[in-house]
Amino acid sequence: MHPSPTERPAVEPVGIEVALGERAYPVLIGPGVRHRLPDEVARLGARRVVVVSARPPRWTPDPGVPHRVVPARDGEHDKNLSTVEQLCREFADFGLTRSDAVVSCGGGTTTDVVGLAAGLYHRGVAVIHLPTSLLAQVDASVGGKTAVNLPEGKNLVGVYWQPRAVLCDTEHLDTLPGREWRNGYGEIARAHFIGAGDLRGRPVATQIAACVALKARVVAADERDSGLRHILNYGHTLGHALERATDFRLRHGEAVGIGTVFAGRLAGVLGRVDADRVAEHHEVVAGYGLDTALPAGSDHDRLVTLMRRDKKATAGLSFVLDGPGGADLVTDVPESAVRAALARM
């Protein structure tokens, strides 16, 4: 039987497996891959589905089984335990059992909060993500980290709960504002330096697929962040500090872009890479249309203080830095080197 052309995408999607044994799952990337939702639901054998969506209802196809669509809102403000409770109550009210499934549709904040609700409900129910921001497609929806915020800080409460499938529909990006494109490009730029290759000028589906393939490799090797997964934080130590120092006026990806340029400069100061490689950091980040300089008026003392507090820093100042053998976690970086690199920004 031939699939109807109106329902099936003309372009074959790219499929990447996150190889986690019994918990392995596919990530499909391409225009129209949302239409695979009923197939994925059927594969799981779910009999009922709750779709939690921050986008208009028509963005999520019929999952093919009795379902309820619960509207949600993207944003850090609703990424909290109270939303988790509300979602779990919706699941219970709809009669969702352990063998049913939840679907998320939205930005990374929505995939995070829905992922956590799915991980907790009945001690874990299947979840399929339909990420709709570039950042969520290249990063947040893949890898099984879920979390919500507390007033005391971001992402403080969460569990590891792998999705059963991720559908990165590039048509979902059609409405994304420019700033949210840049937000995602910050993560794509940093991926250049940790093994994703040079993705500048490539079609967006190719860029997403390369980042997902990189993350899939890293997660398969270190699901629970005890080693290799560090490298995904390339550019993030200064990035996090800049987000905090600007009261989150910089989007995460914008801050990571600047943090990536800084990581190049710091690796240069430490003699880990040559001048060409330092310059490459600047070129790549600028090439994605991102800022490469510290925001005007940045206070270096404050940035150093914030970087010392970064959760990756167990003792002293730690950074993931490029070097002769690729990117690696470098601990106890002298403050003088950090300040020298900041001065070159």
Ligand SMILES: NC(=O)c1ccc[n+]([C@@H]2O[C@H](COP(=O)([O-])OP(=O)(O)OC[C@H]3O[C@@H](n4cnc5c(N)ncnc54)[C@H](O)[C@@H]3O)[C@@H](O)[C@H]2O)c1
């Ligand atoms: N779990 C992980 O491994 C992981 C990794 C990276 C980031 N995250 C989390 O992801 C979150 C950031 O994700 P985000 O940047 O997607 O934030 P977000 O969910 O707030 O979305 C960003 C903005 O884009 C809008 N948006 C999303 N899709 C859209 C679309 N298709 N059209 C128009 N507007 C759209 C949203 O409404 C929002 O205003 C953070 O909370 C972060 O902690 C998690």
Ligand SMILES: [Zn+2]
């Ligand atoms: Zn990030």
